[in-house]
Amino acid sequence: MSKQTLTWFLAGLLVFGVAALAMAATPQEQWNGTKHNAKNLGEINQDSPIMRDNCIICHDGQGFANNVTKRADLPAAVKNTPNSIDCGVCHGAKAQAIMASGDPGKLANGFQVKGAGAGALCISCHNGRKLPDPEKKPAPHRSAQFDVLFAAVGAKVPGVVYPSSPHGATPDTCVSCHMAKLDGIPNHTFKVVNKPEYVAQACGSCHPGLTTVNRTALADYDGDKVVEGIQDEVKGLIALLEKAIEEKEAALGAHFHESHGSFAWEDNNKKEVKVPEALYNARFNLALVEEDGSYGIHNPAYVVSLLQNSYKQLTGKDVPGAALR
Ligand code: HEC
Numbered sequence: 001m002s003k004q005t006l007t008w009f010l011a012g013l014l015v016f017g018v019a020a021l022a023m024a025a026t027p028q029e030q031w032n033g034t035k036h037n038a039k040n041l042g043e044i045n046q047d048s049p050i051m052r053d054n055c056i057i058c059h060d061g062q063g064f065a066n067n068v069t070k071r072a073d074l075p076a077a078v079k080n081t082p083n084s085i086d087c088g089v090c091h092g093a094k095a096q097a098i099m100a101s102g103d104p105g106k107l108a109n110g111f112q113v114k115g116a117g118a119g120a121l122c123i124s125c126h127n128g129r130k131l132p133d134p135e136k137k138p139a140p141h142r143s144a145q146f147d148v149l150f151a152a153v154g155a156k157v158p159g160v161v162y163p164s165s166p167h168g169a170t171p172d173t174c175v176s177c178h179m180a181k182l183d184g185i186p187n188h189t190f191k192v193v194n195k196p197e198y199v200a201q202a203c204g205s206c207h208p209g210l211t212t213v214n215r216t217a218l219a220d221y222d223g224d225k226v227v228e229g230i231q232d233e234v235k236g237l238i239a240l241l242e243k244a245i246e247e248k249e250a251a252l253g254a255h256f257h258e259s260h261g262s263f264a265w266e267d268n269n270k271k272e273v274k275v276p277e278a279l280y281n282a283r284f285n286l287a288l289v290e291e292d293g294s295y296g297i298h299n300p301a302y303v304v305s306l307l308q309n310s311y312k313q314l315t316g317k318d319v320p321g322a323a324l325r
């Protein structure tokens, strides 16, 4: 190679390299905008979950990494600050061991899952922590993704057989769908991007040709006579169940509220109202599905069945005109 050709070759490499760098995003750029970054959590005070004992094991990155539930037990340098769930947390020793084993260990609500691949890391934090209990009336935590994906948790009507999950079987569970390649690297926004290129990678191995996460449902589940995308069918069912719940509460004169992770109903004099089990169950399933946040994608048939059966248990009749699961 002559000296001149070599110069051109090197210049070409440089241009190509810069272009490639400009195209590929970095994990840092993608992570910056997420809620794993404490900067995006708004105003933080001592009552925020990222600062509170018993919450920091999931809400504070160093709480998780050091396996600690009390701030006082954190290393001095990170004890008094909110600590992001950052690169070092998810690529540190504890997280690596969980990803390699595919086993998040026993969860707060007693469930165990093995073979969850890299998604076991996500499951360590993204689980609902509670089981339905009409006596104590707990609410699911705002992170019920594990519970729905594995059809593990839900207020079930005795005798009804609920569908299990096709999506719990994805090899890296959460990571397969949420961390497919985005701009050339594993997606560190952690959000499923509802664009054809992304959907093709996250879902295409099992649903060839799918271009939107809102995949057309197999039937009309909310009974409005239109077969919509599954997320719209689920939103339709949520609206129907919510209306039925509010009608029941109005008839009982019971005002609903949630505090300290439990549901409660009170009359006009702020005295507790005893409500039927079906009402608690319906509230639990409604919260579970809303807090899961995927509007049915994590486990379509299960979510449809939970909502439809809650509606029936509460009102005594099937969702009018709907295809039942
Ligand atoms: C097992 C792990 C875990 C524990 C323990 C935990 N949380 Fe959470 N929590 C989460 C996850 C994960 C989310 C985010 C879920 C999502 O975005 O779907 C969350 C979300 C929340 C939210 C909603 C935040 C928002 O921006 O909307 C609040 C409020 C909250 N948690 C409060 C608490 C409090 C208070 C405690 C302690 C008493 C606690 N959490 C303990 C995992 C946990």
Ligand code: HEC
Pocket (backbone or CB within 6 Å): 027, 028, 029, 031, 036, 085, 086, 087, 088, 090, 091, 099, 118, 121, 172, 175, 179, 186, 188
């Ligand atoms: C919430 C957890 C989480 C956070 C935070 C996180 N990562 Fe990752 N990262 C992962 C997972 C999961 C993978 C995919 C690993 C696998 O499948 O083995 C990954 C993959 C990667 C890869 C690709 C490795 C490969 O083999 O291709 C790089 C590089 C990386 N992360 C860097 C970073 C950097 C830099 C940060 C901080 C800006 C960061 N990560 C923050 C969970 C995380």
Ligand code: HEC
Pocket (backbone or CB within 6 Å): 033, 034, 035, 036, 041, 057, 058, 059, 060, 061, 064, 085, 119, 121, 122, 123, 124, 125, 126, 174, 175, 178, 179, 189, 190, 191
């Ligand atoms: C150490 C605990 C922890 C781990 C591990 C973790 N998360 Fe989170 N995640 C949280 C908490 C806490 C929040 C909510 C923060 C808030 O809103 O206060 C959250 C929020 C989210 C959100 C909400 C959207 C946003 O803006 O960021 C998504 C999506 C998410 N996590 C996906 C994942 C995925 C996928 C994994 C695995 C690769 C994962 N998380 C691992 C604790 C965790």
Ligand code: HEC
Pocket (backbone or CB within 6 Å): 119, 122, 123, 126, 145, 146, 149, 167, 168, 170, 173, 174, 175, 176, 177, 178, 191, 192, 193, 194, 213, 292, 293, 294, 295, 297, 298
């Ligand atoms: C089969 C693919 C798939 C699997 C597996 C999966 N998700 Fe999702 N997830 C989705 C889709 C699709 C959405 C909805 C995205 C939308 O509406 O744009 C979603 C929504 C969410 C949301 C709400 C996002 C937001 O913006 O608030 C969170 C949090 C989440 N998933 C976490 C998880 C966790 C944790 C796991 C593992 C326990 C998991 N997901 C497993 C596909 C998946």
Ligand code: HEC
Pocket (backbone or CB within 6 Å): 166, 167, 169, 170, 171, 176, 177, 192, 202, 203, 204, 205, 206, 207, 212, 213, 214, 215, 216, 217, 218, 219, 230, 297, 300, 301
């Ligand atoms: C590992 C394989 C696999 C992956 C990856 C996967 N799915 Fe599925 N999915 C299935 C199987 C199996 C079924 C059940 C049979 C069917 O409905 O095709 C299913 C069912 C569904 C249904 C239910 C249809 C109904 O009405 O009951 C929807 C919606 C869906 N998937 C959407 C998605 C989306 C969106 C993604 C990507 C974010 C995805 N899936 C990724 C295997 C997968």
Ligand SMILES: [Ca+2]
Pocket (backbone or CB within 6 Å): 220, 221, 222, 223, 224, 225, 226, 227, 228, 233, 236
């Ligand atoms: Ca419909």
Ligand SMILES: [Ca+2]
Pocket (backbone or CB within 6 Å): 222, 224, 228, 232, 233, 236
């Ligand atoms: Ca509808």
